[in-house]
Amino acid sequence: METAFTDRAAARPPASRAGRRRTETAWLLLVVVLATLLFLTRYEDPRRVASGDSFWYMRQALIFTGVDPEEARLRAGEQVCRDQNRAARAKNQRAGCRTYTTAGFSPRYAAIFHSRPGYPLFAAPFVVTLGLWPGMMAATLILALLAAVLAYLAVWLASGLRLAGVLAAAALFVLPTGFAMTRMLTESGVFAGYLAVLLGATLLVRGRRSGLIIIVVALAWLFTVRSASGMAMALTLFAAGLLSALGRQHRRTGLVTGAVGMLAVLVWQVISRVLHLPGLYETIQDFATSHFKARPDVADPIGWLIERNLGFWPDRLALELAQPVTFAAFLFAGTVLVLRMRAVAALWIFTGLTGVMMLLAHPAGTEYDRLMAPIWLPVAAALGYAAALAVSRRPEPPVVPEPVGTPAALIPRRREPEPVTAGG
Numbered sequence: 001m002e003t004a005f006t007d008r009a010a011a012r013p014p015a016s017r018a019g020r021r022r023t024e025t026a027w028l029l030l031v032v033v034l035a036t037l038l039f040l041t042r043y044e045d046p047r048r049v050a051s052g053d054s055f056w057y058m059r060q061a062l063i064f065t066g067v068d069p070e071e072a073r074l075r076a077g078e079q080v081c082r083d084q085n086r087a088a089r090a091k092n093q094r095a096g097c098r099t100y101t102t103a104g105f106s107p108r109y110a111a112i113f114h115s116r117p118g119y120p121l122f123a124a125p126f127v128v129t130l131g132l133w134p135g136m137m138a139a140t141l142i143l144a145l146l147a148a149v150l151a152y153l154a155v156w157l158a159s160g161l162r163l164a165g166v167l168a169a170a171a172l173f174v175l176p177t178g179f180a181m182t183r184m185l186t187e188s189g190v191f192a193g194y195l196a197v198l199l200g201a202t203l204l205v206r207g208r209r210s211g212l213i214i215i216v217v218a219l220a221w222l223f224t225v226r227s228a229s230g231m232a233m234a235l236t237l238f239a240a241g242l243l244s245a246l247g248r249q250h251r252r253t254g255l256v257t258g259a260v261g262m263l264a265v266l267v268w269q270v271i272s273r274v275l276h277l278p279g280l281y282e283t284i285q286d287f288a289t290s291h292f293k294a295r296p297d298v299a300d301p302i303g304w305l306i307e308r309n310l311g312f313w314p315d316r317l318a319l320e321l322a323q324p325v326t327f328a329a330f331l332f333a334g335t336v337l338v339l340r341m342r343a344v345a346a347l348w349i350f351t352g353l354t355g356v357m358m359l360l361a362h363p364a365g366t367e368y369d370r371l372m373a374p375i376w377l378p379v380a381a382a383l384g385y386a387a388a389l390a391v392s393r394r395p396e397p398p399v400v401p402e403p404v405g406t407p408a409a410l411i412p413r414r415r416e417p418e419p420v421t422a423g424g
Contacts, residue, residue, distance in 0.1 A: 027162055028149060031169050035148035038173035039141055043182040046090035049137075050083040054184040055100065056113035058136055061120035061127050073102060079133050106292035108282065115277045118224035119143075119186045136184055143188035144181040148172055150195035155381045157202045158341040161388045168384025175376040176369065187373060190229045193222035194351055194377060197233055198344065201240075204253050205343045212256065219264045228283070228361065231268065232354040237261030240347040250343055257347075280361060287362055305361070312363035330375055333382035340385060352378040 043049070050058070055076050062072035077100030085095035122143070127135030148169040156165030172178060172191075180187040196218035203211030215237070223230030241258025244250045272279055284301040286292060287308075298304045320326060330352060337345035355372035362371065 027166065028152070031148055031152045031166055032145055034166070034170055035145050035173060036141070038170060038178060039144050039182055042173055042178045043137075045179060045182070046087060047179075048083055048087040049182070050080045050184045052080070053113070053186075054136075055080045055102070056110065057116075057120045057123070057184065057186075058132060060113065060117065061123045061136060062132065064117075064121055064124040065128050075132055076100075077102065104293055108278070109286060109291045112278050112282065112286060116186065116224070116226050118221060118226075119189050121224075122189070140182070140184060140188050143192050144173075147181065147188060147192040147195055150192060150199050151377075151380065151384075154195055154199040154202055155384050157199070157206070158344050158381075159385050159388070161385065161392075163391070164385040164388035166384070167387045168380050171380035171383045172377075175380055177373050177376045177380065180370055180373040185370070186226045186229075187370065189225040190222065191374070191377065193218045193225060193229070194233060194354070194374065196221070197237065198347060198351060201237070201253075201257055201347050202344050204256060205250055212260070215257070215260055219260075223264075223268055227268065227272075227277070227279075228358060229354070231265065232357045233351070234261045234264035234268070235357070236347065236350040236354055238265070240350050243346045283361060287364070305363075309360060309363050312359075312365070316365070316368065326372075326375065329379045333378040336382035336385060337378060341381075348378040348381055352376070 058076035058079060059069075059072045062075060063069055067075070081097040081100040084097045084100075088095045088097075119139070123136050123139035125135075126138040126142075129135065130138055151172050152165035152169040154165070155168040156162050159165070173181070177187075177191060181191060182188075197215050200211040200214030200218060203214065205211075219230060219234060219237075222233055238258050238261030241254045241256070241261060244254025245258060247254070271277070281301055284305050285297050288298045288301065288304055289295050333352070334345070334349050337348050341348070352375045355374040358371040359368065
């Protein structure tokens, strides 16, 4: 009898693991299909897909495929001009772009984009296979789908609800992040990197060492895609880790994540100096001089930036308070995260605030929506969780069982009453 029971017990795990793999594959396919449909829907927005920044990414992707730099310049400019005309016609305006000119751009300006090889390098194989425009957009789509999958995993593991992860991934495309991810810019790659860091931190909280590897790889990716975003996320890790280390729970995890964040900042500073990469100083000068064309370098770039921020934020905050949708959504997200996903709430919230950090370095109204897009990442997570609870029949979120490879939720469990002893 004991032997038969042992044989049955030994026979169950492989079948159970296979069933879990099939279930997980089905959920992932659902996320990918849903995200693809939403991406294509947002892509149809009549506004421009390619901007001036897109020109440099297309040019760089072509150079990575072996195309001559001059030919790459002409081909990239042709695609930007074509998209500009398409957007103009969609607004019933005259399509007047014939030649996209890059005359007068300083090598210092081009160097800023040369320091961001991640996105065009990732796109290069698709450009070779599909052509310039389809290849760039295929790469953008895949990075956006990766962001959706990472959002699904991060929210599911933090909340214990698969449906919350699916709905959060969908919200990622419905919210303003969806528009940003369908443009030919680095946003889809940046959001994928942010969400990978969030996933890695969640795994670390659960005691999974693989989370540390994911964080390191994600930070390395972010620094190659857009170093300012890599720096912002490294500082976010440091701040959230320090906050966790000061608390009673997850102190060790907080110390690890904080140390990784600070180490990433220091390593990047060394790499930047060794390779002479443009940093904050050059970014400020680019902004102050209108891409090094309109005026000479400012004598005190930090002072100039502070003065610019003092003039920018009062008017910007007044506009936001007049229509406080963003503030209300972020407040809602922070409340949900603190109450229901406390172990990773600080990291999600600080990740949302990286947009503010980017705007402090580049306070421009024309870039506000794009640079502030990360603020919608925690909103997507909170909306996914709230919507999943709304359709659930149980008032309490379900606790994910602990089979091999499937962690339980990070949400607090309901405390059982203490047993009453005789004479107590």
